[in-house]
Amino acid sequence: MVLVLGTLLVTVSVVLLALALREEPDQRGVARSLALIEATSTAPAALVAEADPPFRERTLDPLLDRSRTLGRRLAGRDAPERIRRRLDLAGNPPGWTVDRVLTWTVLGALTGLGAGALAGLVLGVAFPVLLVLAVGGTVAGFYAPGLLLYQRAYDRAEQVSRALPDAIDLLTISVEAGLGFDAAVQQVAQNTTGPLADELARMLREMQLGQGRAGALRGLAARSTVPELRAFVGAMVQADSLGIPVAQVLRVQSSEIRVKRRQRAEERAQQVPVKMTVPLIFCILPCLFLVVLGPAVLSIMDAF
Known part of the structure; x- marks a missing residue:
């Protein structure tokens, strides 16, 4: 009985080993990788581009689409009309569209949030100050594209x-x-x-x-x-x-x-004259007092 069971187990093991090794050598893992590399290198450029899209199509374009959608939701329904009006006042700069302004608004807010948080961590400030820096950076980044459009429209109006x-x-x-x-x-x-x-x-x-x-x-x-x-x-x-x-x-x-x-x-x-008052008081007069009264102060200090 022991001999029969041993023979049966050996037979089953041989059969399973034969089934596992039944694949052709060309279909093994290394062979399949080599075949894939060869097929990719010899395939047309269009098929290769379709099978392996660039980084922009895989990552940047979806990110920009989501930022544009979020910007439309945050700005409101009348945002496209207001932005189009600002673009007309700014002279429709090349590359500036309503969708791009909305996208840059969201990306600017995210960039300002990261910059404010990073500045707070580098300076080692307390958590309330870190929160203020993060919120301030977010607000500044969110309104930065609008302020830039306003400045361009103002400069254009001055030129006109x-x-x-x-x-x-x-x-x-x-x-x-x-x-x-x-x-x-x-x-x-x-x-x-x-x-x-x-x-x-x-x-x-x-x-x-x-x-x-x-x-x-x-x-x-x-x-x-x-x-x-x-x-x-x-x-x-x-x-x-x-x-x-x-x-x-x-x-x-x-x-x-x-x-x-x-x-x-x-x-x-x-x-x-009114605009010159502030720099005169805080910049020019202190330097003048330092030059004029400085030697007298040093003499008084030596005397006492």
Whole structure:
């Protein structure tokens, strides 16, 4: 009986070993890896790209999509319209879209949170201070794209305000020389540079696409916050609707804008003494007192 059982166990072991080793040598683990490497190296580039997408498609694009969705939820339903308005005021910078601004808002908040927490850990501050730094970094990162857009829109408005008097003078001279209003605007757009020239060129393109002159002028005023430009557009729209000679309106507008430019310069000149008070008190006067009274203080200390 023992001999029969031993023989049976040996037979079963041999059968199981044969079943385990029945696979072909080419199908083993190392052979399969080599075959996969060879197939990948000889496969077309399109198949390789589909089988192994780049890091951006695997990680960055899903992260950006989730950030964009979260930004839309946090900003509210009217956020796209507000951001599009800010982009128009900033001149629609290249690469700036509504989706990108929303994405950068969320990423900026996450970056500010990490930077604030890291700064607190490096400085070794207490937990309340660490929490304040983290919250402050989050808020600063969240509002950073909006502040950057606001600054670009402000700089653009300043450039338009400085270039407007010269542009209207050139427009007046062109109209008085015999050109039509549209041709005069084209001359100003071609012979000048800057945001105002870009806006005038855009207005001409809108008129060429079939939009009326009054609508194109109102669009020009809507894309800017400069009061002088809005007043000029209102006067031109009224002159176009009432049939008033354009040259006369341009001459009056040119004179008024020159006066407003001089008044704005005088206003800023009057603000200079007030703005100089703070650096004068905290920066210049202490240094002056140190230079003037320093030797006297040293002499008094030596005497006593």
